[in-house]
Amino acid sequence: MAADPYATLGVARSASEKDIKSAYRKLAKELHPDRNTDNPNAAERFSEVTRAYDLLSDKDKRAQFDRGEIDGDGNPMGFGGGGFGGGGHQGFGGGGFQSEGIDLGDLFGGIFGGRGQGSGPGASFGGARSRAAPRGNTLQYRLSVSLTDAAKLAPQRVTLGDGKSIDLKLPAGVEDGTQMRLGGKGEPGPGGAGDAIVTIQIEPHAFFKRDGDNLRLDLPISLDEAVGGAKVKVPTVDGAVMLTVAPGSSSGKTLRLKGKGMSRKDGSRGDQLVTLEIHLPESDEDLIRRLEGWQDTRPLRAKLGV
Incomplete structure (x- = not known):
């Protein structure tokens, strides 16, 4: 018997769209397969909460479920667990989970960072299938540069959040507030590491x-x-x-x-x-x-x- 999507997400039947989305974000963050590589049950639970969110985030399907016309898997009541033709949803072990009516790349943007650089609807998402796997968060850095170094474009040694140091080449015409984007130097994510943004702060000089x-x-x-x-x-x-x-x-x-x-x-x-x-x-x-x-x-x- 299909699970009750409200119970799966832990929300009341009167929950608003915002409440439902918030509950899903919290559960998806906890159960995401990339964060639970040592917990085989996480993938199944992730699949369940995503199916529940798919149904409840669709106004028409939610109304049909509330009226008892469809079950928690979206199958018409009275036609068996597989629905018309027995299609239904497949779990992680059955050929990949295809999320319907939801852009996982957009949804996880608030959790893991901006939209990823996946290859479209078939992009892999830690064992699930989604439209685009999100990249990691963008990291912000502020770099103090002396006026003399800015004038000469002297290379700058920068230590990033992961402890690694890189040599940064200042751009021609650098000014106070100039921003530099370092591709792939941000936080890791399912769709690859995000970027780092370095904001240049030129220090005042004693006499120049x-x-x-x-x-x-x-x-x-x-x-x-x-x-x-x-x-x-x-x-x-x-x-x-x-x-x-x-x-x-x-x-x-x-x-x-x-x-x-x-x-x-x-x-x-x-x-x-x-x-x-x-x-x-x-x-x-x-x-x-x-x-x-x-x-x-x-x-x-x-x-x-x-």
């Missing part, structure tokens, strides 16, 4: 400031370097370089170092913009004596109207 594809740097210079000119050492993300300061340079003057900025999407690099800042010593008696009697008579603030 990003400006689009360029990097900005405020460079302190002395009064004598500004007045007489000089060659000064300047830091870049690629290492220090020598920069020529022309005689008579003022604070605020900006010099350009080509190709020393951030990576662009086309593979090129932006520039580094170096702004000069003249730093005067405090209470330098020698400097005061040297400037005694000298005065700059240029109208430096005339354009400001003062």
Whole structure:
């Protein structure tokens, strides 16, 4: 005699569609064959709860069962357990279980992850047959990257949730918030492992400031370097370089170092913009004596109207 589908799922006859689906999700998660390889009875129970859900999730079949027109296997009452022609459902040992009216790939998406990459209606689902075996869950990672590494696209060593480490190549034009998808590096699932999503977080730098594809740097210079000119050492993300300061340079003057900025999407690099800042010593008696009697008579603030 066919089992009562309500009893099989453990729900009342007045249960809503939501209650029925929730009960099935819980049981299917517990009884899924891939999680019960050492329990041969799990496959049979999984088959039973799936048949019960097939019937109760179909409004017409549920109504027919409630009226006593069909049994728990969906066979018309009074025509024998096999129904018309004795077809009926087959268990896991009888040629595979064909779920009717339910997309197992969609249903298990909330349990094991998104829809899998199975081969359609005939895809194997741990001994059952389904439309698509679901892949494992997508895993989310956040990777902190230094500004200098982001500019140079330096390889990053990443340790995943399974403890394995991989070398990650940053994409050209990487920015704060850029996401990278690692295929097959997520949680395992019946239809294969899911993916991993790595979100890049670029850390602020002590003295470099990003400006689009360029990097900005405020460079302190002395009064004598500004007045007489000089060659000064300047830091870049690629290492220090020598920069020529022309005689008579003022604070605020900006010099350009080509190709020393951030990576662009086309593979090129932006520039580094170096702004000069003249730093005067405090209470330098020698400097005061040297400037005694000298005065700059240029109208430096005339354009400001003062």
